[in-house]
Amino acid sequence: MTSIDMSRKYVDFYDKLKNSDAVCSVGFAYNPDDEHVNGIIRTIIDRxxxxxxxxxxxxxxxxxxxxxxxxxxxxxxxxxxxxxxRNNIIYIIVNGDRLGDQDKIWTDIL
Structure with a gap:
C-alpha cells in the first residue's frame, strides 16, 4: 500500500497520459518492481x-x-x-547515432 499523496500522484500521472496524444518511453525497463507504473501504462494501452x-x-x-x-x-x-x-506498442529502434528507419533521427520518426 502506498500513501494517499503518492496515490494522488499516480492518478495525476495517469490523467496526464490519458489526455496526451501518445506516450513516449525512453530508458524505462518495465520491471516487475515497477508494476504500479506498468499498470498505468497497461490501462493507457488497452482501455x-x-x-x-x-x-x-x-x-x-x-x-x-x-x-x-x-x-x-x-x-x-x-x-x-x-x-x-499489442499493436499500440511501437518500437523505434535507433543506432548509436540516434538514427532509426530510413536514417532519420528518432524524434523525426516519432
Missing part, C-alpha cells in the same frame, strides 16, 4: 487505446533487421505488461 512509443538502442544497421527486432521487442513487452492491444 484508453493510446499508443506507446518505445525508443530503444541497438546496433542493427539494416532496416529489415531493425524491423524484425522491433516486432520481437513489441511481442516481449506486450507479454511483460500483459496487454491485449
Amino acid at each position: 484508453d487505446n493510446k499508443r506507446l512509443y518505445v525508443i530503444d538502442i541497438d546496433s542493427v544497421e539494416e532496416s529489415d533487421k531493425r524491423n524484425a527486432l522491433a516486432l520481437k521487442k513489441q511481442e516481449n513487452l506486450a507479454k511483460k505488461l500483459k496487454v491485449i492491444n
Whole structure:
C-alpha cells in the first residue's frame, strides 16, 4: 500500500497520459518492481487505446533487421505488461547515432 499523496500522484500521472496524444518511453525497463507504473501504462494501452512509443538502442544497421527486432521487442513487452492491444506498442529502434528507419533521427520518426 502506498500513501494517499503518492496515490494522488499516480492518478495525476495517469490523467496526464490519458489526455496526451501518445506516450513516449525512453530508458524505462518495465520491471516487475515497477508494476504500479506498468499498470498505468497497461490501462493507457488497452482501455484508453493510446499508443506507446518505445525508443530503444541497438546496433542493427539494416532496416529489415531493425524491423524484425522491433516486432520481437513489441511481442516481449506486450507479454511483460500483459496487454491485449499489442499493436499500440511501437518500437523505434535507433543506432548509436540516434538514427532509426530510413536514417532519420528518432524524434523525426516519432
